[in-house]
Every structure is written in C-alpha cells, then in structure tokens.
C-alpha cells in the first residue's frame with residue numbers, strides 16, 4: 551500500500567489544498583481505511599471507531615494484541631451521549647475543565663461502540679483532543695475516530711510524522727504531518743466508572759489538577775513503583791511499551807552521585823566495546839564523558855523532558871547505541887508521567903546511585 555503524506559500546519563491550514571486533504575482523509579476513514587494524524591499528546595493511528603472492521607485493521611497495522619482497547623476521539627460534547635450508557639457529573643466537570651485536551655475518560659459504553667474497539671470491555675475510553683487538524687478530521691470522518699498511538703506495538707509513541715512513516719509506512723493509507731507534538735506523552739486516563747475516580751495512566755493532567763475539580767482521586771496502584779506486581783486496570787499498561795532497542799537503566803539519587811555513577815557505568819560499558827547513550831538534563835549534560843549525551847532540558851521545566859523523551863529514545867535507536875543510562879525525574883506533576891514511561895522503557899531497571907543497589911522488578 552502506498553502511504554500518502556500531507557503537511558498541515560497553521561501556515562497552510564486555511565488553504566483549499568489543506569481543506570481538500572482533510573476531506574480526502576475523512577473519506578478514507580468513512581470507507582474503513584486508516585489515517586495517522588497529529589494530536590497535542592502523540593500521533594494517533596485513526597480508524598472509524600464504530601466500524602469493527604476498522605478496529606481490526608488498526609490492531610493488524612500496529613501488531614497490537616486485540617485485548618488492548620482503543621481510545622475513541624470526539625470533537626464535540628454532543629457526540630458523547632450516543633456512545634456511553636450515562637454521563638456522570640464527574641465527566642461533565644472534567645470536560646468543562648480539560649476538554650479539548652490531554653485527558654481520556656473511561657465510561658460505560660453504549661451498544662453503538664463495537665466490542666472490537668473496546669477490546670471486549672463494557673467500558674469505552676473517550677477523549678477530545680486539542681489539535682485543530684485532529685478536530686477537523688474527526689468531524690469529516692463522521693464524529694468518532696478510534697486511535698491508539700501511531701507506533702508499532704512495543705515502540706515509543708511517535709511525536710513526529712517521520713516516526714509514524716518509519717513504523718507504519720506502507721501499512722496505512724495516509725499520514726497527516728502536523729509537526730512535533732507539543733506535549734509528547736500520551737493523555738492522562740481517568741476511570742469514572744467507580745465511586746472514586748481513578749487514574750489509570752499518568753499524563754500532562756496531573757492528579758492535583760484532577761483533584762482540584764473532583765476532590766478525591768485515586769491512582770491505580772499497579773502504575774506506582776511499588777505496585778509493579780499487580781495487574782493494571784488499563785490493559786495497555788501491562789505491556790512493555792515504549793521500549794528502545796538498547797538496554798536502558800535509570801540512575802536515581804543526588805545529582806553529583808548520579809553523574810559519577812553514570813560516568814563509571816559508561817566507562818565499564820566502553821571497556822566491553824559497547825556504545826553508550828546518556829539521558830541528561832541542562833545542568834549535567836556537560837559533565838558526562840565518552841557517551842552520546844542527550845539533554846532532556848531544565849529540571850525546573852519537566853514539560854520539556856515529557857516533550858523530548860520519545861524522540862530521544864528513537865534517536866538512540868537510529869544511532870544504534872547498545873546501552874542507555876538515564877537520570878531519574880521527579881515523581882510529582884508531569885515528572886510522574888515522565889518517570890512512568892521511563893520505567894516502562896527500562897523494564898523497571900532502576901539503580902540508586904548512592905546505594906548502588908540494583909533492583910530489577912519482575913514486571914515487564
């Protein structure tokens with residue numbers, strides 16, 4: 551299959567050509583085809599959410615297990631009632647505060663949503679993305695686009711169209727290129743089907759932000775570092791996602807101890823003839839020796855690390871490094887989402903620079 555690629559950015563959005571492209575993409579989706587498109591979090595691989603055949607194609611194109619449900623993307627609040635059993639007050643309040651935006655809500659599904667889209671579950675994940683191209687495409691497609699991240703299963707989510715092309719080129723009809731995704735990590739997922747709302751996947755919308763609107767909010771224990779032996783409630787969180795090809799280890803602890811330990815590990819690896827990569831931050835980047843060093847930005851602005859993490863992991867793949875050592879990030883605010891993805895990419899390999907004790911979790 552030939553995959554067509556079109557660029558749609560703020561510069562050309564209002565041109566006839568861009569409008570025709572979105573129309574064409576909408577038709578592809580209505581006819582059961584697949585189109586990858588930009589969102590503010592990561593690129594999505596879209597198919598018609600109400601067409602079981604489209605959902606089957608999404609799983610096939612990604613090589614994704616079909617028990618891992620898809621997120622249904624909508625562009626208007628009025629499109630929510632037909633696909634859910636009921637709308638709890640919590641959903642209304644969260645939509646007012648955060649939609650369109652990087653928040654996915656889990657609700658009881660209606661019969662309109664095929665089980666192929668929800669991986670057999672009686673609930674459905676719904677999000678209204680905050681990206682103009684995504685919103686126009688959803689409208690053109692008829693209102694409902696099922697879209698997982700547009701990567702091959704097991705690869706980091708794409709934050710640039712070229713990574714979508716790399717993973718899915720030849721497998722889908724079209725890619726809409728909207729430049730670099732501005733958040734860079736997948737949406738926060740909150741389950742609203744229980745008495746107390748629960749975060750199933752951390753993201754840009756933090757627990758503090760959700761609590762500000764809803765009051766008490768729980769976090770699925772399975773996604774916390776101590777819960778790595780429990781089955782997560784979001785099926786996709788159990789897979790070893792976001793994996794770079796190189797072995798990644800996170801080094802935590804006080805800054806200078808971390809720098810010292812990583813330099814020591816790089817030396818040892820180099821002696822074995824291995825090529826090393828280091829994920830550093832603004833203040834430490836210059837202090838590493840003998841490795842390919844990538845700067846994930848200022849520690850005071852961890853949104854930067856969120857935006858750059860997947861790109862950095864993919865670049866290390868391109869550069870064929872054998873091992874990667876990464877500094878740890880704060881476990882609060884957006885830092886929690888960064889650490890969650892980093893821990894998964896590392897298969898939960900984390901070492902404390904001070905204690906030099908290796909802890910390897912069973913969960914992959």
Ligand code: TXA
Pocket residue numbers: 589591592593594595618619620621654656668671673674675677679697698699700735736737739750783784785786787
């Ligand atoms: O930011 C995002 O959410 C991106 C963009 C494209 O919107 N999409 C995304 O989709 O990350 P995906 O398929 O890569 O991740 C969806 C996650 C999976 O972990 C899946 O198991 C979970 O959402 N999920 C979907 N439906 C669910 C449901 N009904 N109950 C629990 N978890 C669900």
Ligand code: MG
Pocket residue numbers: 698699707
């Ligand atoms: Mg994904």
